[in-house]
Amino acid sequence: NAGVMQNPRHLVRRRGQEARLRCSPMKGHSHVYWYRQLPEEGLKFMVYLQKENIIDESGMPKERFSAEFPKEGPSILRIQQVVRGDSAAYFCASSPLPPETLNTEAFFGQGTRLTVV
Amino acid sequence: TQLLEQSPQFLSIQEGENLTVYCNSSSVFSSLQWYRQEPGEGPVLLVTVVTGGEVKKLKRLTFQFGDARKDSSLHITAAQPGDTGLYLCAGADYKLSFGAGTTVTVRA
Numbered sequence: 462n463a464g465v466m467q468n469p470r471h472l473v474r475r476r477g478q479e480a481r482l483r484c485s486p487m488k489g490h491s492h493v494y495w496y497r498q499l500p501e502e503g504l505k506f507m508v509y510l511q512k513e514n515i516i517d518e519s520g521m522p523k524e525r526f527s528a529e530f531p532k533e534g535p536s537i538l539r540i541q542q543v544v545r546g547d548s549a550a551y552f553c554a555s556s557p558l559p560p561e562t563l564n565t566e567a568f569f570g571q572g573t574r575l576t577v578v
Numbered sequence: 579t580q581l582l583e584q585s586p587q588f589l590s591i592q593e594g595e596n597l598t599v600y601c602n603s604s605s606v607f608s609s610l611q612w613y614r615q616e617p618g619e620g621p622v623l624l625v626t627v628v629t630g631g632e633v634k635k636l637k638r639l640t641f642q643f644g645d646a647r648k649d650s651s652l653h654i655t656a657a658q659p660g661d662t663g664l665y666l667c668a669g670a671d672y673k674l675s676f677g678a679g680t681t682v683t684v685r686a
Contacts (some may be wrong), residue, residue, distance in 0.1 A: 504621070570620050
């Protein structure tokens with residue numbers, strides 16, 4: 462009964478490279494959310510996906526960032542041509558139902574800490 | 579845009595003391611959730627409050643939800659070093675929207 466699995470836990474990229482962050486939701490969960498967190502700050506919403514669909518990407522920068530949640534396999538957050546400002550912890554969460562469903566819990570992964578050098 | 583404001587931003591107390599952190603929303607969500615996050619880990623859900631005026635207790639933690647369902651508080655009695663962490667409130671509609679959190683440090 463594994464929880465939300467994110468990999469890698471730590472990722473170092475040089476400026477201009479691509480970063481690919483993976484998230485495997487809990488079994489049976491079809492709702493995936495990506496959040497970004499800077500040190501000593503809360504979590505900033507980036508994108509909400511269901512299987513094969515992007516529901517809300519209002520928190521994603523318009524350029525260089527993309528996300529997918531294919532029918533098979535993990536959800537991927539891709540950052541192209543990374544810059545130093547992209548350095549942060551990126552968290553993925555999954556839930557079996559939409560958040561507005563009463564008493565639905567979102568389970569978080571341990572995050573991927575991206576460092577751009 | 580719905581905003582969640584948490585206060586204080588930082589709180590440092592001695593073991594055995596009590597503490598309260600606050601969460602205030604600019605509007606009403608379907609429910610409000612409290613999470614605790616330890617360094618290097620993801621947030622873990624503590625409680626969900628739904629009904630105005632609701633009070634929930636989890637051992638030494640007491641959660642209150644205001645009558646208007648816009649404000650909430652978390653009270654910890656006789657804090658212990660293990661309570662140290664970042665406490666986050668989140669409003670749930672079709673996604674979770676988080677406040678900036680309160681960093682709590684309990685000194686032994």
